Amino acid sequence: MKKKGLLLLLCCVMLLTGCWDQRLFKDAKLIMGATFDLTEDGRVKDTVSILIPEAGTDRATEGHAHIETGIGHNLFDARNEIDKQLSYQFDPSKIEVLLIGEELAKKDIYSILDGYYRDPRNNLSAEVAVVEGEASKAFSIKTDQEPRVSEHIVGLLDAVAKTTHSHGDNVQLICAELFEPGIDIALPLLTVDTEANKINYKGLALFHDKKYSGISLDAEQATLLLLMNNKMGKVARITRQVSETGEPGMTRYLSAEVIKQNRDLKIKPSGGTISVDVNLDLYLNVVEYPKGKLTNPKVVAELEKQLSKTLTKEANEIISLLQESHSDVLGIGRRTEAFHYDTWKNMDWDKDFKTIMITPKVNVTIQEHGIVG
Amino acid sequence: MGYRRRKSRRDKLIEEQPGNEADVKEPSQPSFSQLSQNIEYLTKALKHSNDLKIRILQDGQAALLFFETLSDQEKLQANIFTPIESGNFDSISKLPNGKKTDDLEEALKVLLRGHALYIEEGNKSLVYFTVTTTYNRNVKEPDNEKVVRGSHEGFVENIMININLIRKRLEHRDLTIKYFRVGKKTNTNIAIAYMDGITNPELVKEIKKRIKSVTADTILSPGFMEEFIEDNPMSPFPQTLSTERPDRVIANVMSGKVALLAEGSPTVLILPSTFFMFYQSPDDYNSRWVSGTFIRIIRLMSFLIAIGLPAMYIAIIGFHFEVIPDDLVSPVKSAIEQIAYPPFVEAFIMVIIIELIREAGIRLPQPVGQTIGIVGGLVIGDAVIRAGLISNLMVIVVALTAIASFVVPSHELSTTLRFLTFPLIILASTLGFIGIVFGIMFILIHLVKLESFGNPYFAPVSPLRIKDLKDTFVRLPLFKLTNRPNDANPINEKSMGESREWKRSGKSKKSRQTKGTTQPK
Numbered sequence: 001m002k003k004k005g006l007l008l009l010l011c012c013v014m015l016l017t018g019c020w021d022q023r024l025f026k027d028a029k030l031i032m033g034a035t036f037d038l039t040e041d042g043r044v045k046d047t048v049s050i051l052i053p054e055a056g057t058d059r060a061t062e063g064h065a066h067i068e069t070g071i072g073h074n075l076f077d078a079r080n081e082i083d084k085q086l087s088y089q090f091d092p093s094k095i096e097v098l099l100i101g102e103e104l105a106k107k108d109i110y111s112i113l114d115g116y117y118r119d120p121r122n123n124l125s126a127e128v129a130v131v132e133g134e135a136s137k138a139f140s141i142k143t144d145q146e147p148r149v150s151e152h153i154v155g156l157l158d159a160v161a162k163t164t165h166s167h168g169d170n171v172q173l174i175c176a177e178l179f180e181p182g183i184d185i186a187l188p189l190l191t192v193d194t195e196a197n198k199i200n201y202k203g204l205a206l207f208h209d210k211k212y213s214g215i216s217l218d219a220e221q222a223t224l225l226l227l228m229n230n231k232m233g234k235v236a237r238i239t240r241q242v243s244e245t246g247e248p249g250m251t252r253y254l255s256a257e258v259i260k261q262n263r264d265l266k267i268k269p270s271g272g273t274i275s276v277d278v279n280l281d282l283y284l285n286v287v288e289y290p291k292g293k294l295t296n297p298k299v300v301a302e303l304e305k306q307l308s309k310t311l312t313k314e315a316n317e318i319i320s321l322l323q324e325s326h327s328d329v330l331g332i333g334r335r336t337e338a339f340h341y342d343t344w345k346n347m348d349w350d351k352d353f354k355t356i357m358i359t360p361k362v363n364v365t366i367q368e369h370g371i372v373g
Numbered sequence: 374m375g376y377r378r379r380k381s382r383r384d385k386l387i388e389e390q391p392g393n394e395a396d397v398k399e400p401s402q403p404s405f406s407q408l409s410q411n412i413e414y415l416t417k418a419l420k421h422s423n424d425l426k427i428r429i430l431q432d433g434q435a436a437l438l439f440f441e442t443l444s445d446q447e448k449l450q451a452n453i454f455t456p457i458e459s460g461n462f463d464s465i466s467k468l469p470n471g472k473k474t475d476d477l478e479e480a481l482k483v484l485l486r487g488h489a490l491y492i493e494e495g496n497k498s499l500v501y502f503t504v505t506t507t508y509n510r511n512v513k514e515p516d517n518e519k520v521v522r523g524s525h526e527g528f529v530e531n532i533m534i535n536i537n538l539i540r541k542r543l544e545h546r547d548l549t550i551k552y553f554r555v556g557k558k559t560n561t562n563i564a565i566a567y568m569d570g571i572t573n574p575e576l577v578k579e580i581k582k583r584i585k586s587v588t589a590d591t592i593l594s595p596g597f598m599e600e601f602i603e604d605n606p607m608s609p610f611p612q613t614l615s616t617e618r619p620d621r622v623i624a625n626v627m628s629g630k631v632a633l634l635a636e637g638s639p640t641v642l643i644l645p646s647t648f649f650m651f652y653q654s655p656d657d658y659n660s661r662w663v664s665g666t667f668i669r670i671i672r673l674m675s676f677l678i679a680i681g682l683p684a685m686y687i688a689i690i691g692f693h694f695e696v697i698p699d700d701l702v703s704p705v706k707s708a709i710e711q712i713a714y715p716p717f718v719e720a721f722i723m724v725i726i727i728e729l730i731r732e733a734g735i736r737l738p739q740p741v742g743q744t745i746g747i748v749g750g751l752v753i754g755d756a757v758i759r760a761g762l763i764s765n766l767m768v769i770v771v772a773l774t775a776i777a778s779f780v781v782p783s784h785e786l787s788t789t790l791r792f793l794t795f796p797l798i799i800l801a802s803t804l805g806f807i808g809i810v811f812g813i814m815f816i817l818i819h820l821v822k823l824e825s826f827g828n829p830y831f832a833p834v835s836p837l838r839i840k841d842l843k844d845t846f847v848r849l850p851l852f853k854l855t856n857r858p859n860d861a862n863p864i865n866e867k868s869m870g871e872s873r874e875w876k877r878s879g880k881s882k883k884s885r886q887t888k889g890t891t892q893p894k
Contacts, residue, residue: 020803024716025694026709030702053707063703093695094702121695148703 028091032065033150035135036075036112037101044104044112045071046078047136049150050086051094065148067139075115093121096154098128098171099190101135105205105212110178116171124172127157129188130205130212137192141199153190153199160188160201164236164258165222178210181349182333184326186225189216206327213325221318228280228315228360229330230263238284242306246291254303255288259367267336269343275357276332280315285368294369307364315360323354332358402477408494411477412436415490418481425484435465435493443487445506452502453489465491471500485560509534515617515639517784523659524620528639532562535634535641538619539566543626547571553584556592562636563598566622571629573862579826580631580644594638602644604824609792611651611785612825614643620655629863645825647832647860649845652676654782657848666847671780673846678777679790680816683724684801684809686770687716692805709764717802719763723771724794726753731775832860 033049047069054061070081083090098116100109109128116122131138139149146152161168166188177185189205192198203218204225217225223236236258246252262281267274284307286294293299322329333353337344405411412427415438419425428437439449452470456462465471474480475497480490487505512534514520515527528535536550547569555561563584567577583602592598595615603612616622617639622632625643633642643650652672657665689696690709697705712719730749734742754772757763778790793816800808823830833841841858843849852872857863 022691022715022802022805023694025690025697025706026712028694030706032702051703051706053703053710055707055711061703061707063707094697094699096699123695 023089023091027088028093029086029088030094031090031092032095032148033097033099033139033153034092034095035099035101035131035138036104037135038104038107039071043071043073044075044078045069045136046075046082047139048082049139049148051148062147062151065139065150069136075112092116092119093123095123095126096150097157098126099131099135099138099153100128100187102130102132102212104135105130105187105207106214108210109207109212110210113171113175113178117175122171125170127154127168127170128174129153129157129190132189132191132202134192137194138190138199140194141192141197143197143199156190156199156201157188162234163223164226164231164233165201165219166204167226167231168233180334181209182328182335182337182344183331184208184328186217186222186327186329187212206322206325206329208326213327215321215325215327217318217321221314221321224311224314224362225318225322225329227258227261227282228263228278228318230261232258232261236261237287238282238307238311239288240307240310242289242303242310243291251290253288254286254307256284256286256307256366259283259285265330265332265335267332267340269336269340272343272346273352273356274332274336274340274343274347276359278315278319278330278358278360280311280360280362282311282362282364283367284364285370286366287370289369292373294366295373300366304364304366308362311362311364312360315362319358319360323358326350326353328353332356400478404475404477404480404492404497404499406495406497408434408436408492411492411499412438414477415481415484418477419484430465433494435491437465437489437491438484439489439504440484440487443485443506444489444504448504448506449489449502452504453491464493466493466496466498466500468500468502471502473498473500475499507531512538518616518618518621518782520618520654520656520659523655524618526619527617528619528634528641530637530639532564532634532636535619535639536564536566539622539626539632542619542623543568548626551581553581555584555587555598556589558590559592561592563592563595564634565631566626566634567631568626568629571627571857571863571865572631573629573864576629576645576826576828576861577631580633584633592635595633595635595640595642596638598633598635599642604826608819608823609789610648610820610823610830611783611789612646612823612830614646614650614783615640615785616643616783617641618655624655624658625650627868628857629861629865631861645828645861646830647825647828648820648830649833650860651781651783651786653844658851662848662850666849669848670846672782675777675780676790679774679781680793680797681809681813682774682777683720683770683794684797684812686767687720687798688801688805688809690716691802705766708766711761712764713761714763715802716767717798719767720771720798720802723757723763723767724774724791724798726757727771727775728791826861828860828862833858 030051031048032051035047037045037047039045047067050066050068051063052066053063068082068085070078070085072078072081079090098113100112104112116124116126138153141149143149143152146155157166158168160166167173167186169185169187174185174187177183185207186204187207189202191200191202193200201219203216204222205216206213223238226232227236237255238258239253239255241252242254243252260283264277264279266277266279268277328349333344333349336347402414405414416425416427424440424442426439426441429435430437437453453465453468456468457465462468471491474483477499480499480501483501484490488501489504491500491502509531510529512526512529514525518527526538528538540548545568549567549569551565553563553565555563565577565580565584580602584598587598587601589597589601599613599615600606605612614625622641622643626632631644633644652669657669660668714722726749730745730753733749734745737745754768758765758768774794775791778787781787781790797809797812800812802808804811820831821835829836832838833845838859840856841860844854844858852869855869856866857868859866
């Protein structure tokens with residue numbers, strides 16, 4: 001009898017409590033992408049792309065996107081505004097991409113991301129990027145490459161991460177860097193070309209702490225920076241001019257893929273400050289060089305020398321841009337704190353990063369040249 | 374105190390039961406010297422059944438009684454009348470193949486067994502002759518346990534033929550067969566077979582005790598016996614392995630288990646059984662060990678699919694859709710967007726439909742059964758999606774579950790798995806992943822606790838016996854299985870000695886000694 005009562009109680013507890021926390025997938029309005037902008041009166045403008053599945057088809061489809069905008073005091077307020085216009089419930093748990101407008105990024109990106117870190121149901125692997133100008137314009141682009149614009153942007157960001165143009169950062173990965181003084185982030189910078197109906201990758205937006213400095217690197221510089229940062233993607237391609245003469249023009253250029261890279265970052269403390277040597281060895285596979293003769297060691301040595309010189313010069317420019325924007329993407333501060341704590345203690349990194357000596361040196365070795373000479 | 378008293382009362386009850394050898398009180402009735410009295414007693418006891426034939430011989434001085442439905446007329450002729458006609462014997466009662474009794478009750482029993490009974494006027498001894506007729510089908514391969522390679526023989530409904538099939542495969546004097554009679558009215562002949570010297574005597578004793586304590590009127594099949602003698606009838610899991618294959622029985626008997634056979638049924642029970650025995654098939658041992666292992670791992674994976682897949686799907690759709698991979702979000706969403714019912718109802722409908730189709734397919738004659746399969750599987754499956762009652766993903770999930778449950782080589786466990794899907798579906802639809810975790814935990818706790826004839830059911834995983842894992846998830850080469858599995862506590866653990874010494878000839882000391890005698894082929 002006791003057993004029966006217990007069983008009954010168990011059933012009651014399970015079935016009659018009334019607090020069924022079921023969230024049906026079919027009743028969720030899935031937000032696949034969100035953009036954030038700062039309005040003139042300092043409020044948040046949140047434009048989202050909502051997944052609308054194709055109804056009544058036999059085959060599985062991609063569905064299409066529905067764009068909705070809400071303006072509020074903060075992230076959740078803006079969300080509520082959007083939710084008022086939606087059937088079913090606003091659900092950001094499968095969000096793919098977060099785009100932040102330039103103006104907002106220059107103020108503080110954490111003020112937007114905070115809500116994403118707090119709610120456990122948010123997708124921490126959503127990719128983050130900065131958009132030049134107003135971010136919401138990105139969702140007005142109708143591309144025929146993909147049915148949904150958010151998917152298109154994700155594809156774009158994935159591709160630039162693969163080709164060593166961005167870190168491939170997502171909400172989760174930038175979190176620690178946002179709070180740590182000794183290291184900064186660089187997010188991919190996108191431009192929206194409304195007339196050509198296109199979204200383009202422009203380069204890397206350099207951040208200082210939680211603010212976009214306004215200074216960005218272009219695509220070529222981004223690759224070199226990532227190589228110096230030991231963050232090579234699947235492939236890293238380098239195309240540089242190696243001679244002044246030659247017709248037609250393309251014969252003056254050499255394209256290569258990086259096979260292997262070897263970065264050596266040395267921090268030398270001296271007299272209360274530090275000096276840094278960044279040595280980067282690149283081992284290249286030449287994929288395009290119409291002039292050829294790469295079987296000749298002399299030609300190869302000449303090319304290596306030429307490339308090393310060009311790249312070292314570029315590296316110097318990148319370093320000065322980093323210092324100007326106060327963006328310690330290489331994590332020199334973190335390393336100093338770890339290995340030279342006494343020096344670090346006496347430094348004011350917020351100010352001193354601009355003044356330290358950073359000497360980059362790129363050393364190129366051509367290892368392969370494809371199946372022709 | 375209370376426990377002890379209760380226990381002693383129970384023991385007493387067991388002892389009082391008929392069938393217990395200790396104090397059997399077989400009814401007996403000494404035969405009369407008068408022929409008519411004998412016949413009257415017998416016909417009365419047999420309720421004047423019309424198929425009892427009484428042939429009056431020697432001008433009413435003798436009579437031959439037999440059931441025409443149980444006796445073979447030709448055997449009757451050959452065993453009784455031909456010797457008489459040849460003139461070597463002057464009386465039927467003197468024939469050497471007759472057995473004598475002077476108990477009318479025993480005479481009744483032998484009549485019912487199909488023997489012919491000869492009674493003489495003025496003679497108290499009754500003579501009976503074996504003229505039983507039997508109708509047997511061929512020992513063909515059982516339809517529910519087919520194998521690709523290996524023996525294609527199967528048990529039949531005759532216990533003698535079944536024991537013959539076992540003895541033929543196991544020609545050893547230690548193979549012991551013990552008969553029992555169970556069922557007060559049906560008087561079913563059952564037998565247990567085991568290897569003396571391998572099987573634990575305690576186990577045999579326990580099984581004998583349990584068989585003898587059955588007091589039911591009707592025992593029709595081993596299925597009846599199973600319920601009477603198993604440890605935990607409330608468990609959804611079958612605790613005795615039933616098989617119709619002689620080779621499977623031999624393999625189990627040789628590892629120290631006991632086989633229980635019954636007259637009138639081709640099914641043989643293996644006692645005790647473990648969970649993993651249900652996942653072993655003779656095919657594993659007939660094919661090469663690598664492929665055997667591969668197939669067995671697939672089969673064990675099917676266990677998880679069969680009990681967990683619908684629950685998993687419901688939990689994801691109803692609670693945790695964050696775990697759907699990004700690229701699947703849109704297809705999944707478009708598949709379930711227009712479905713009217715919550716996933717729980719959806720799954721329930723689909724599982725019930727599949728069970729209905731299956732059950733209808735079994736009962737109907739073969740040609741109609743196929744039609745049901747097509748109508749059910751294709752027409753209903755397609756229409757149900759088009760009507761928007763059930764999403765195509767749910768059809769995939771439930772169909773996969775059904776297929777996975779049929780992979781188990783044992784029909785009983787297959788049914789159990791499909792049954793266990795339901796509680797997990799309910800838990801998943803009320804509590805999500807947590808519900809599934811709780812459900813599987815309960816099932817595991819139950820499995821670990823379960824015993825089959827005093828041996829742990831979930832062995833060798835719990836209690837963990839590393840040595841026995843050799844033939845559980847994987848099947849190592851046969852020459853590596855040098856010890857019998859410990860499932861049934863065999864008293865003789867070693868099952869083989871060194872078998873492949875020739876492979877190492879010249880490398881180890883031991884093989885060098887026997888080099889002259891072993892010759893590699």
